[in-house]
Amino acid sequence: MNQMSMTAGKAVDWSAVRGDFPLLERQVNGRPLLYFDSANTGQKPRSVIETVDDFYRRHNANVSRAVHTLGSEATEAYEGARRKLARFVNVHPDELVLCSGTTFAINLAAYSWALPRLQPGDVILLTQMEHHANIVPWQLVAQRTGATIEVAGITPDGALDLDALYAAMTPEVKLLGVTHVSNVLGTVNPVREICREARRRGIATLIDGSQALPHRKVDIAAIGCDFYAFTGHKMCGPTGTGALWARKEHLAAMPPFLGGGEMIREVRFDGTVFNDPPHKFEAGTPNIAGHIGLGAAVDYLDALGMSQVEAREMELLAHLNEELARIDGVRIFGNAEEKAAVVSFLVEGAHAHDLATLLDLEGVAVRSGHHCAHPLMHFYGVAATCRASLAFYNTHDEVERFAAALVKVRGLLA
Structure with a gap:
């Protein structure tokens, strides 16, 4: 991070922080980019870009498969990133499975934990x-197990x-899937309270x-x-990065989701011993x-401070x-009373698509569509919305410029 961006314990220089994002x-x-689509993907600070570039330029090797210097460097950097992520979310590194992102992570839980356990009469x-990534995997598991899905x-x-x-948390419910923050509404759900209530009823979350x-x-x-x-x-x-955290007892009991190299301790044709x-x-x-x-991104966010x-x-x-x-x-x-910086x-x-297209002509990037949340669109009786999602690197001037662009576009569509 630009060393001028912040000083520990003092106010952050947000204009300097913005300069960290090329x-x-x-x-x-023909207009300065106004990026209001961070719920779709966040922009990358220079330190993250340079870290990836440095790996490929100076350290590129596979992990856990070589004793030479490059292999050792790659393994240490990769496992170091796991440790950084674990500290960032306050868990043990051995409980953190690195994967391609939330979609893979939920599928891993669905196929390795839920599929062997659920049976007819059980409820998800x-x-x-919920985002489609927290709906479709459970539908597939339900089809294969005879379980059913209910919706709160x-x-x-x-x-x-x-x-x-809470009324829907009946004895038949074996798993509750819930988003921490809605990608469409910005609603911040009280997940700690929800998990406490589920745990009292013996429901996994x-x-x-x-x-x-x-x-x-x-x-x-x-959160619990x-x-x-x-x-x-x-x-x-x-x-293509992310993780699934799971309780140690779940990881110990779950069979592997994929088979191949690295996840094994020993392979024979008569059987395989899996890694820990x-x-x-x-x-x-x-x-x-x-x-x-991603480890470098954690370093960057840690230096800023998530409360900031x-x-x-x-x-x-x-x-x-x-x-x-x-x-x-x-x-x-x-x-909702508690929201993240997302406005649909x-x-x-x-x-919605016409709005987004005309806003793009003004240099404004917003998301339009169903946001991978068809059931939520059906609830509100609309096919799509526009979504403006902010991040700490945005500015108050951009907010005013966005409003002016929306007024202009509204006039064109009137």
Whole structure:
């Protein structure tokens, strides 16, 4: 990180932080880029880019397969990234399976933990606001086991209906899957309370943390879940990175999801002895450079301080909400009491894709579509929304520029 970006214990120089992100210097359609799509993927600071580049230039080798210097360097950097991630979320490194991201992580839990255990009559409980990655794997498992899926609803303002959720926690429920932060609504769910209630009823819990780790301090040990999945590319790291945390007893009992090299201790034609967790679940050559880059992203976020990151983004969100409130015809989806810096919206009489296309002509990058959350779109009775998602590297000037661009685009579509 630029050493001028911050001083420990003092206010962060956010303009210097912004300078750490090379892509934000781009122009799009002849205008300075305004990137309001961080819920889709986060931008990468120079330190992450340089770390990946340095690995390929100076250390490139496979991990855990060579005694030569490069192999030892690659292995230490890769396992060092695992340790950094574990500290970042307050878990033991041996409980952290490195993988390509949340989708793979949830599939790993679904196929290695749920598939061997569920049977007809069992229930998988999900919520109305889940991303497809926390729906489709459970549908596939349910089809193969005879289990069923039930869904806990939300309130019109986009909060979980906790009374309904707890009422749905019947003895038949074996697993609850719930997002920590909604990628569409920004709703921050009280996952610690939810996991406590599930644990009292003997229900295992899986938390989708994709939208939480980039924006707030996450202490998995304090949450008390059974599984926690997250993605690296949303938290300033490279794509194709992430992890599944699972309780040690689950990892010990779960069979491997994939078979091949690295995840074995000994292979004979009459049988195989698997490696210890987490390596038992990491078959084949991993995304070495990517995860080393994710370790650098953790270093960067740690230096900023996640409390500083969250406070900055809440300031920007408050400003964005003020600006949008001044624009006639704007409908906001999700006004829960506790929210991350995500605003899904529509403008009266305009299609979400038309809005996003015209905003792009103004240099503004927002997401449009169903956001991999079809059931949530059905709940609100819309086919798609636009989504403006902020990060700590955005500015108040950008919020005002975004509002001005939206007013201009609204006029074109009127």
